[in-house]
Amino acid sequence: MYLTSPRIRAFNAVMETGSFSAAATKLGLSQPAITQAVREIEQAAKITLFERQGRGLVQTALCAELYRLTSESERFAAEAFRVLEQHANLETGKFRIGIGNSMPGMALIREFRRRLPGVQVQVELGSWATVLKAVMEQRVDVGVLPNVPDDGRFVRKVCLKQDVVAIVAEDSPLARSTQTHCAELLRHPLIFRTQTSSTQKVVDQGFKSAKLSPVPMMMLDTRDGVYEAAANGLGVGFMWEFGSSRQDKVRKLRVIEFEQGHPEHVFHLSGRSSPLISAFEAIQL
Missing domain, CATH: 1.10.10.10 (Winged helix-like DNA-binding domain superfamily/Winged helix DNA-binding domain)
Structure with missing residues (x-):
């Protein structure tokens, strides 16, 4: 041959x-x-x-x-x-994970490391679109994202359900409430993410369902940027309710129009499997 x-x-x-x-x-x-x-x-x-x-x-x-x-x-x-x-290397191998939000991704990684402390973990942290592409191009073994498409390309497992919430500075008048709605938020400066963000897609849909057309005061391309802007009183930002373990300087408000219980998925390409992927999928939060 x-x-x-x-x-x-x-x-x-x-x-x-x-x-x-x-x-x-x-x-x-x-x-x-x-x-x-x-x-x-x-x-x-x-x-x-x-x-x-x-x-x-x-x-x-x-x-x-x-x-x-x-x-x-x-x-x-x-x-x-x-x-x-x-x-052959369940105790000394390498595992690549793509996560869109710090949480619940980091909580899953913490438990994975507890079970397999010898495995080297490489993390790619990025937007929803970036992590989806990383899984498709096999730069990572698994991804952790909300609302992963159910189209046959992926094997998905729901690890939790969550909604997008509004975040405001702790001294904001809005911080006295625990729940609000889009019409009330429209009275305040809004901080949006870019269109490739899964957070922003939920925000856009929520305002659309309320028949409102918001104009953001600021647009930022990272969740950390939105968090810091909101914490410093620049306006109302948005994030997944379990998207970060940070609690400092902001208050989270549930938004009536955003409440749908979006699934957060652990997912990988169809046809791909390994003992490390199975071990990661088995983790319960």
Whole structure:
């Protein structure tokens, strides 16, 4: 069989780097070894994969089609290796987690570390869209987000249900209440998140259901920025009610139009599984 794993790796590296020398550097091999591996495929199959044009390489149509297939097989092989490695290293492996809110993500990670203290945990903290993309691109093994789409791409498990709440400075007149509604909030400066935020999507829907069209005083792209702005009396911010363990300098108010009990999911790509993913999914808050 002329499509051996070393030859496939050499061919894919040339495709991804654009030259034999760069491919050699990427794989830690000599350039003649890379050239020979590609030539052996061409000779055995009686095809041409690359044509030289000056100092560069030009891919043939067959070359592009072969790469589409071999890159997928290499990715599946890498995934299989990672699953086996995790199974063999439940006590010393590496686990990658993407979280949209500090909580409940950090509470889940705390319990996971208590059960498997030898496992190295890598955390990617970002917006709803960022974490969803990280799971889809397999930069992380699992994600923790609210309202994950139920569309077959993901395996989901609800870890809790929560709503978006308004947050105000502790000396704000609104801080005397524990519940409010959108019409009342419209009388105060509003601090919004960007449109890719799951928090903002709930806020927008809540004001829409009340037939109101708010104009924010400020828009910030991080939950910490919103928290600090609200804590410093700049206006009314919004966050998931269990989105942070911080309680300093703000008061949380339930908003009638926001109350739906949104599920927070632990989720991963369909078809992906490992002992570490199973261990994380098993955690009950």
